[in-house]
Amino acid sequence: MRKFASCLPTRRHRSRAVIAALAIAMPALLPSFHAQLHAQSPDAYIGDFYMDPGFEPNTSWQGGGVSRDIYVRHNQDGLQPGKNFDQGAISGQNNWVYVQVHNRSNDMLFYGEVHVYFRKAFVGTSNWSADWVGSYPLGDEIGTGYVYYLPGHTSTTVEIQWPSGKVPVPNVAFNDPNAGHFCLLARLVSAEDPMATAEGTNVNTNAYNNNNIASRNISIMKPGGPVAALDVINARDQSVTNQLHFSVPGAEMGDPLTSHCTITLDLGPDLYALWAAGDKSGENVTDLGGSSIRIDGPDAWIGGIELGGWASYTIHVQLSDFDTDPGVASNVYHWTIAPQDQTTGELLSAEEYEVHMSDADNAPKQVATGVDNTAGSLALSAAPNPTYSAATITYSLPSEGNVGLAIYDAGGRLVRTLLSAAEQGAGAHAIEWDGKGDDGSFVPSGTYLYRLSTAQGNAERQLKIVR
16 A cells, blocks of 8 residues: 655654744743742842942932943854953944843742843933834834843843845934944833832932842043043933032042043033033033043033933044053053032943043953052951941051041942041951941941952952941
């Protein structure tokens, strides 16, 4: 008897079809499936800043825009060792965005979606979601990545393609060849780990209240590179009086960018006029005339700038006269423009500049910090660590000399000076920190740096406060 081939798919083919169908449906099925079957409470987060512990609301808030968990790569290589640093987006080609997601709880996060958005570079306030979704070329959603089965106390990195057609060309989109940098916003959306506070129209408030949201406004600059453009905006219907702070991280105060190049800001005629109307208040800045100012120190500011409702002004930042000393050629420095509501003290979204002293397009060999973390001979330590209140900091001096000891928050800002150029003899020493800042109040929970400065060398370590 002749055997005829069956028109029905074989068992193997049917199995493959079922698997393929499940793979397609999985993103839609997982949220409700796990929400119903797992009585767990995972708490995943995207860091707002370096060493962010993920509290919500973020009691260590330093303002938005300085997340180290979001970075852009020109090629699809951000998951490779040594490639987890930002290169900035390039128009006219595909780029890739990488977002690190941390699970700070004991429970597994089974499924989450990471949505990433861009906006033209700015400092101040912006409107969620109008400025970030469907406003191309000003701003739009880049894409979505997925988190599957993230165990407690672990991290993962999500990769999202930024298609070339969604990367605006500065000359065409903004009529400004220097407006090539974009601010990024990442949101982790999960039924298992919902937003702690319902999102409103203020991006800064949303990120402060929810550890599922973070932003990165970091521009890469190098010798010979272009001028950087960014907008100073007020996405509110009422006026606000702002200060613009220009600063370096506390860890770099001993060797700041301002010692290695000249920083000039062209405020533009309109914003300059608003500053002039506020009596040109400020510190460590020089008025160069026209509409330009020069930054003269690592901690400077201008204030009294009244921005009307929905106001927007473009400023340009230029770095020149780079230090040619071979000793700093491989260093990377940081410098930040951070607006603050002068009336309420609210910290707004900032813009950070990562300055490579070499124009080589590769990973920095070292980060300029002004401290040497390998100074093991100082035997610097703190106990207990973590601590809920006080801690004793101990160290050993090889010889007599002046000593400085200070506490900094995770954003590099000075919290407490324990010793300032105090003369001490050789041998072991101990200083107790009572967990308070210079203002006499207890510092909030978070990760802090305690930094020792001596004639023999410098060292810093981390200390965690858990209230």
